[in-house]
Amino acid sequence: MHGGTHIDVASEEFNAQVAQLDPLSLDVELRDLHRMNAAADVGALARALGDALPTQQRIAGFTLTECLAAMRDLGMYLGSLTRHDVVAFDAVPDAAGPFELLGRRTRMVPRDTVYHYTCWNPPGGRERLYTGDPMERGLIDAVRTCVPELARAIEIGRALEEADPHSAGQAGAWASFVECVTVVDTVMRAVLANVSHEFFARELRPYFEDVCLAGRTYMGPAAAHVPLFLIDLLLWASDGGSEEYLAFCDELVPHTLPDWRERYGEWRGRPSLVTRFTAVALGEQPLSPEEARHVQEGTRALGEALRALTAFRGKHLVMARRAYQEELRVYALGSGGGSTELLDEIIALTRRTRTRIGPAAAR
Template identity: 40%
Template sequence: MLGEPRHRTEDIRAADPLGADALLAAVPLMNERADVAALTVALRALVPDQERAALWSVGGAAAAMRDLGILLGSLRRHGTQPLAAVPEALPVLEILGRRTDMVPRDTVHHYTDWNPAGPRRRSYTGHPAEARLQEAGRAVLPVLSATLDDCALVTRLEPHDARFACALDRIARRLRATADAMERTVAEVSPEYVALTLRPYFDEVEVAGRAHPGPAAVTLPLWPVDLALWACDRADPAHDAVLAEEVPYALPAWREFHARHRDGVSAVTRLAVSGGTGADRPAAEALARALRILTGLRARHLGVVRRAPRPETPRSPAALLRSVLDMTEENRTMLRRATHHRAATGAAAR
């Protein structure tokens, strides 16, 4: 099962189980020319024997999925369902998915955090803007993975426990680091490039009758933080829709976190009941800070999504993001009111 140790990430980045380095270096030119025939030949050339694929380590299987995925997305971008063109790839993708305990397609982890840097970088376009987006994913995903333990603490500790406040403080600091990385990326990469040039490479690929979206590097998987801070007992259909789309494509450890804590008691609920005064005050302050950063991060993300030339519908990324942002802000407001009310009541009693 895939975890988060840095040595494993480095092993995946270094691995080239398909011997794909030279061939994948030519993919940006194939895409520039919309050379479907060459891309089809490349995918067929890289598909390994099933027996060989079944023997790879988890890390080797992840690297192989990463490399096949670049060709899946490239063919799809040019209007071809890759497994219709190269059907022998299907059983291999299923083997790799089972081996890594992930979906039978590449995800944002394959495309960013597990992607080698420098000359070996796997890329659709070879454009510097794409490299910047991939670097943003390499910076953000480990930070968000590091929040899982603290999110789990928040769901099981009481607000008066000093560890509760410390966990919330660490979550807030990691959200701040995520927001800083996003700010840098927004300054360097235009929404138009993402929407018009890169997004078509993330279109859905049919795998055994099921449509799997591509590894969009612009997605921010913040849902574990949502669950711990407010959503496990305060979500609505819009947030449920986000979870339905994102959880299946997460790492095994992230999906395990969701299964364990989706029906827990959120930090907002715990502190709304306690009032965030006395021994609970440090936790209330840390939670307020985390929610403030989270709403700012989502507002910035929404602005970027809305600047991209793409129609907004009730199920579009912008509409779902707006709904989740509104819910986050509502919980932040509710916490502030509960804290102020309890503080005022305590002062009056004194």
């Protein structure tokens, strides 16, 4: 593939490169998208999607970043038609081929994802928006802030996962890991303060519905697809998650990045970091004072990371319960396919896991 094959959402340079591209020359047309949506002008939306479709030959000449930018922009029309109860691939049959080809070229699902909608969405005057509401911009910016931090946490976590719990020199890595994970809680606090649950439930959520292509269903660009579930898997869920939560994670995985699908495959069947560190800390094998200190540093950092995740999900649960209360609810499940009951269960499991490591951290 021209221009490389690695998708690095932790790289501000890579994200900015995709964001600045307009391979289908849709900058002007997409400024009118929120007006077409407000008018529910499905005819205009279908025509716009049809007119924007690149040929197979043209896609073959795109770089990786151009493919990502093209999928981002076509996806805005896809989500808009879906929101107005139009099956886009029936209304515009020629659209199926380009979506499938762009998915193959990028090794991602054949539709736009949360990464297209946030990380690779240009901020400012060129921002692609379904509604044009400042609250939509705020949500995009919140996820745009979180994803690179979570990407860094995954890379740090991979190094920690491969290291021996006894080994020296990990204190800095643990501190960076906790700092990255804590960002999601900080950002969620701003979302709760600045985005109303009514806006999300009634105005924005309908754009994130599933689509069916070639007999398979693909979820919309939901924030649930950010790699927080991968952090859970690494920390505690690979051997501490419920069957329901792990099944939910399995459904999310196809919608993430190629490298993260590989991490998921690696971590899904391995002992979690919590299990490994508590086994060493509370095990019968004696530790030298230095080894004990390194293990204790790790277990304390794990506790801090779990606390940050619990705090984030507590805020998320507040917003989810408000958005999906009976009088507002349009959909039974969140845009990532999860229920408020599942979110409640994840919080309980995370708290229980944090309790498990308390004696190890204190030893």
